[in-house]
Amino acid sequence: MSGDLSLTALPAHILDRADVQAALRLHDFGQVFRLTRQWGGISFLRIADACDIKPERVGKLARGEGAITTYEKIAYIADALGIPGHMIGMAPRPWEQASTPRSPSRPELISRLSTVAIADVPESDDLGTVDLEGDEVQRRRFLAASIGIATAAAVIPGGSAAGRRIGHRQVEHLQRRTARLRTLDDVLGGADTRHIYRAELGSTLSLLRNASYTETTGRQLLSLVAEQAQQAGWAAFDAGRQAEASALYEKAFQAATEAGDAALAGNSLAFLAYQQVSTGTSGVATAAASCETASDDAPATVRALLFERRAWAHAKAGQAKETEQALGQAEEALAGSGSDRPGPDWSSWVDTRELQIMKGRCWTELHRPLRAVPALEAALADFADAHARDKSLYLTWLAHAYLDAGETEQSATVITEAMDLSAGIGSVRPQQRANEFLLRLQPHRTIAPVAELLDRAAL
Known part of the structure; x- marks a missing residue:
């Protein structure tokens, strides 16, 4: 959001109303929307368009059904409707300070442990940039009040780390905390987790700037920054915020490189490659660089993960031979993992089932259904519905593979299951x-199950 007041800002006579102010203090935006229409003549459609909310949800909120709870969405609505920050318990919004000159931010590599700096990371594709350092305290207070999760700086044994010395024990505590928070991604989408991961990243950056520590501890903190930036980038990617994701992945690569952590640096490039592929760009070169960066002495699960991502990039590029080779390298890495040193927590989810899923996805992209279907069916046979986002995504590849095999009715059944699972998930990807699949089904509308599915989707 720029420093200019929004063109959809609420008029003063609305903001001055006692009932509107009371609703804002409670974050009851449904009541705000209702009063805005009643006393300002502003339609729900216009509110929906300004606030990037579906019109039907605006109506439900106005009837008291549901609530707006995330920091990002509340900040977005405040900017869209010109609501001053103090009215909703936030710091002044950027447009309130438009008359105050602001020095432009400049991306900098974390080049010295004693003078750490990091580039501003876009908060979303639509809202411009937000300074992680300047917004950090407000974000922490908001999160603590709304979801009860303390931030990293607040949970270090011994209290706040600002101005005091921290060591290996405190960093290990933060690493364990990061691992626990990562499990949220198993059941929640990026729209639900990105604000949490960004807050953690901001807190760790604060430690780098304000605490004192040895060079070894500083490098451990930099590795933690890289790890947290990757997780925050993944959540942004899952929420459809591509500019934010790529910026975070780049910062993760910078921090990992400065820390001398080759495995994390390679994983940062693998994330970038995955994003490039998902947005229609070839990620082959970046995926290849990720494997070379991590080197052959990386833990088995790390090597398997990077080779999987490389296989995916080759598959999306239509390179069957290279895909098979990378999948084979991933399989070899996992097969030798028994005698290998333990891998990091961020790669612990890579196992033989994950490899089967990636095989199925790759062969689906290469239109090899005879290879894709058995791999996906076997991997998804006991895949719990609790992991709804991932299962629904994998089912979409199975649906494509069935359609390639000429099993149109079965493909419609599978995609229906995927759509049911993904309902309400905070991820744009399913x-x-x-x-995309429904478009492929259009020519088969004469088949009754397909027609029923397409009609349902149209509604």
Whole structure:
């Protein structure tokens, strides 16, 4: 959001109303929307358009059904409707300070442990940039009040780390905390987790700037920054915020490189490659660089993960031979993991089932259904519905593979299951994948189950 007041800002006579102010203090935006229409004549459609909310949800909120709870969405609505920060318990919004000159931010590599700096990372594709350092305290207070999760700086044994010395024990505590928070991604989408991961990243950056520590501890903190930036980038990617994701991945690579952590640096490039592939760009070169960066002495699960991502990039590029080779390298890495040193927590989810899923996805992209279907069916046979986002995504590839095999009715059944699972998940990807598949089904509308599915989707 720029420093200019929004063109959809609420008029003063609305903001001055006692009932509107009371609703804002309670973050009851449904009541705000209702009063805005009643006393300002502003339609729900216009509110929906300004606040990037579906019109039907605006109506439900106005009837008291549901609530707006995330920091990002509340900040977005405040900017869209010109609501001053103090009215909703936030710091002044950027447009309130438009008359105050602001020095432009400049991206800097974390080049010295004693003078750490990091580039501003875009908060979303639409809202411009937000300074992690300047917004950090407000974000922490908001999160603590709304979801009860303390931030990293607040949970270090011994209290706040600002101005005091920290060591290996405190960093290990933060690493364990990061690992626990990562499990949220198993059941929640990026729209639900990105604000949490960004807050953690901001807190760790604060430690780098304000605490004192040895060079060894500083490098451990830099590795933690890289790890947290990757997780925050993944959540942004899952929420459809591509500019934010790529900026975070780049910062993760910079921090990992400065820390001398080759495995994390390679994983940062693998994330970038995955994003490039997902946005229609070839990620082959970046994926290849990720494997070379991590080197052959990386833990088995790390090597398997990077080779999987490389296989995916080759598959999306239509390179069957290279895909098979990378999948084979991933399999070899996992096969030798028994005698290998333990891998980091961020790669612990890579196992033989994950490899089977990636094989199925790759062969689906290469239109090899005879290879894809058995791999995906076997991997998904006991895949719990609790992991709804991931399962719904993987089912979309199975649906494509069935359609390639000429099993149209079965493909419609599978995509229906995927759509049911993904309903209400804070991730844009399952719906995007389902929409792509529905386009493929259009020529088969004469088949009754397909016609029923397409009619349902149209509603």
